[in-house]
Amino acid sequence: MKHLIVYPAAVSLVLGLAACGGGDADSEAGSTKAVAKVSVSDFVGVWHFDKEAMREPAVNSMLAELPAGATDAQKEQMRTMADSMLSSMVMDLTINEDKTYSVLMRVPGRSDEISKGSWTLADGVISMVEDGEDASKVAMGHLDNGKLLVDPPAGESELGQIVMTR
Secondary structure (H helix, E strand, C coil), X not given: CCCCEEECCCCCEEECCCCCCCCCEECCCCEECCCCCCCHHHHCEEEEECHHHHHXXXXXXXXHCCCCCCCHHHHHHHHHHHHHHHHHCEEEEEECCCCEEEEEEECCCCCCEEEEEEEEEECCEEEEXXXXXXXXXXXXXXXXXXXXXXXXXXXXXXXXXXXXEC
């Protein structure tokens, strides 16, 4: 799946949109987690990038881009830049009933990016594939306490799981 979100910093970070599927079994205790029944209507609609939930992973990702031996002042400057960019960016995922989706990414100073694709739902997990991409590059998501948790395909996100809200 092509990148769905570009997060500029000292170096642009490419993020992918997806969600973790998480299994039904709790391997440590050998017990089974209760999986709430979900339907298409639970996913359909507009989801927004949860800036507060993503603040720490974004800042940490940007700090990791600094050279070894960066000063405290440089680190604080990077934190400030990350906070500023995060607060001004927009990422909206629209999941449609017709099994299509689109992602709008808006970052000040850059052209809007719109990605489109198709999705399926099985066992409470939404699987999304961007148009024109290899079907093996699937983004998967699940609902947790009213939020859509999105894990990008392997190697496509510096931030890991992306949190989205209505």
